[in-house]
Amino acid sequence: MTNAILKRLPITWIKEIIDLTIERIVVVDREGIILFINSTYCEFLDVKQEFAIGKPVQQVIENTRMHIVATTGKEELEGLQPINGSVMIANRYPLIIDNELVGALGTVKYPGPDNLRQSKNKIQDLIDELNFYKTKAQKELQSKYNFADLTGSSPIFLAAKKLAEKVSGSNSSVLLTGESGTGKELFAHAIHHSSMRSEHPFVALNCASIPQDLFESELFGYEDGAFTGAKKGGKKGQLHLANDGTIFLDEIGDMPLSMQSKLLRTLQENEINPVGGQSTIPINLRVIAATNQDLMKMVDEGKFRKDLFYRLNVINIEIPPLRERKEDIAPISIKILEKLERNFYRSGTLLSSEVIERFKHHSWPGNVRELENVLERAINVLDGRTIELSHLPLYLRDPETVASRGGSSVTNPPKDAELLQVSPLKKTIAKVEKQEIKNALIFTNGNKIEAAKLLGLGKTNLYDKCKKYEIK
Numbered sequence: 202m203t204n205a206i207l208k209r210l211p212i213t214w215i216k217e218i219i220d221l222t223i224e225r226i227v228v229v230d231r232e233g234i235i236l237f238i239n240s241t242y243c244e245f246l247d248v249k250q251e252f253a254i255g256k257p258v259q260q261v262i263e264n265t266r267m268h269i270v271a272t273t274g275k276e277e278l279e280g281l282q283p284i285n286g287s288v289m290i291a292n293r294y295p296l297i298i299d300n301e302l303v304g305a306l307g308t309v310k311y312p313g314p315d316n317l318r319q320s321k322n323k324i325q326d327l328i329d330e331l332n333f334y335k336t337k338a339q340k341e342l343q344s345k346y347n348f349a350d351l352t353g354s355s356p357i358f359l360a361a362k363k364l365a366e367k368v369s370g371s372n373s374s375v376l377l378t379g380e381s382g383t384g385k386e387l388f389a390h391a392i393h394h395s396s397m398r399s400e401h402p403f404v405a406l407n408c409a410s411i412p413q414d415l416f417e418s419e420l421f422g423y424e425d426g427a428f429t430g431a432k433k434g435g436k437k438g439q440l441h442l443a444n445d446g447t448i449f450l451d452e453i454g455d456m457p458l459s460m461q462s463k464l465l466r467t468l469q470e471n472e473i474n475p476v477g478g479q480s481t482i483p484i485n486l487r488v489i490a491a492t493n494q495d496l497m498k499m500v501d502e503g504k505f506r507k508d509l510f511y512r513l514n515v516i517n518i519e520i521p522p523l524r525e526r527k528e529d530i531a532p533i534s535i536k537i538l539e540k541l542e543r544n545f546y547r548s549g550t551l552l553s554s555e556v557i558e559r560f561k562h563h564s565w566p567g568n569v570r571e572l573e574n575v576l577e578r579a580i581n582v583l584d585g586r587t588i589e590l591s592h593l594p595l596y597l598r599d600p601e602t603v604a605s606r607g608g609s610s611v612t613n614p615p616k617d618a619e620l621l622q623v624s625p626l627k628k629t630i631a632k633v634e635k636q637e638i639k640n641a642l643i644f645t646n647g648n649k650i651e652a653a654k655l656l657g658l659g660k661t662n663l664y665d666k667c668k669k670y671e672i673k
């Protein structure tokens with residue numbers, strides 16, 4: 202439209218035309234300052250035109266995006282915009298004059314039947330998306346392992362496992378102790394999984410990995426504006442996230458003393474105080490803590506609070522190191538190999554009897570985690586199907602090194618004649634397989650399909666094996 206065409210149209214007319222043809226209209230400059238807003242829009246917003254004009258648009262219109270469109274230059278059509286309790290349909294256009302972005306023009310209207318349908322679809326999409334993330338977040342907070350994942354049938358291991366199973370139904374605090382890599386985290390998952398709280402979150406927190414400065418806000422959360430840089434709207438602490446479920450405090454020996462006091466208060470009073478807030482939030486938690494440190498000694502040295510120690514140590518489960526349960530090494534190796542085979546898309550991997558023998562003579566300072574690493578390395582360098590001594594890392598290949606490395610009696614050949622007895626691998630595997638199938642069936646109350654899933658076997662495969670081992 203050239204100026205000549207508009208020449209005959211008085212400005213007052215133009216204003217009236219705008220008001221008549223378009224219900225609600227606003228014009229902003231590149232900074233998002235309102236240059237024009239018509240009276241219909243002002244009535245709808247319940248503001249005076251003189252007040253609105255010259256103001257930043259965000260101060261006048263709820264949920265506006267006009268200032269954004271005025272900088273991006275990208276039009277936004279049929280957007281949903283809640284204003285004054287109504288969801289309006291907003292169209293926002295960049296204003297380009299002489300090839301230059303000068304601002305934006307926006308209109309809002311009540312949704313018509315078409316818009317309503319569209320909005321419904323849009324809202325449904327958003328709800329679907331929200332549900333997707335909700336379940337995803339929920340899954341992250343669930344325990345991943347159960348007692349069937351805890352392989353081992355040595356008496357000392359079974360004793361620890363039985364105790365854990367027995368106390369999983371209670372609400373008392375559990376302290377898991379044992380060397381690194383013995384399976385403390387696995388036990389914590391399993392206890393939560395068989396507890397009444399299993400439908401609620403399992404939140405694991407490693408106290409050794411949280412920077413000191415962040416400890417308090419990580420554990421207890423913070424309220425809006427608690428400190429500079431705090432996220433708007435505050436943040437829920439891990440203790441709050443675990444509400445009604447279980448909080449697993451791993452490496453509890455690394456918790457700073459000041460936090461120990463605050464944690465103790467929380468456990469005694471069943472409430473948390475977020476940083477920077479006056480409010481208290483009631484919570485219902487079960488605590489499982491784990492450590493490879495000697496907490497009693499730390500208490501004596503003043504490094505760990507005695508009262509917290511007793512509060513956490515209601516039930517102590519000591520998980521024995523691998524070298525004290527040599528008969529578990531073969532079954533655990535098989536379990537680990539099954540997992541590795543799935544990751545490496547292989548099957549039928551075997552362990553030579555020399556390797557098993559060597560494993561039994563090693564002291565495993567890194568426990569099951571070390572065994573996992575050794576087997577993963579072996580699978581990587583394996584050419585055939587059987588893992589031989591040559592596939593082991595050097596320190597395990599050479600018995601001299603093995604002996605000198607451990608230095609203690611545990612690495613020397615055991616005096617116990619039984620330990621020296623090695624049965625043919627096939628027999629060992631069959632024995633373990635039978636036991637595992639039985640365990641899985643007990644765990645699933647005899648449901649073979651579920652048991653097959655737990656064992657990572659096909660249904661028919663499990664039926665065949667049950668027949669072979671005469672398991673009902």
Ligand SMILES: Nc1ncnc2c1ncn2[C@@H]1O[C@H](COP(=O)(O)OP(=O)(O)O)[C@@H](O)[C@H]1O
Binds near residue numbers: 569
């Ligand atoms: N009894 C077991 N059977 C099978 N895998 C185990 C067993 N114990 C530990 N693991 C595995 O060993 C690794 C170390 O266990 P983890 O629970 O993290 O030990 P910790 O917390 O005591 O350091 C994990 O990958 C775990 O799956």
Ligand SMILES: [Mg+2]
Binds near residue numbers: 385386451
């Ligand atoms: Mg651990």
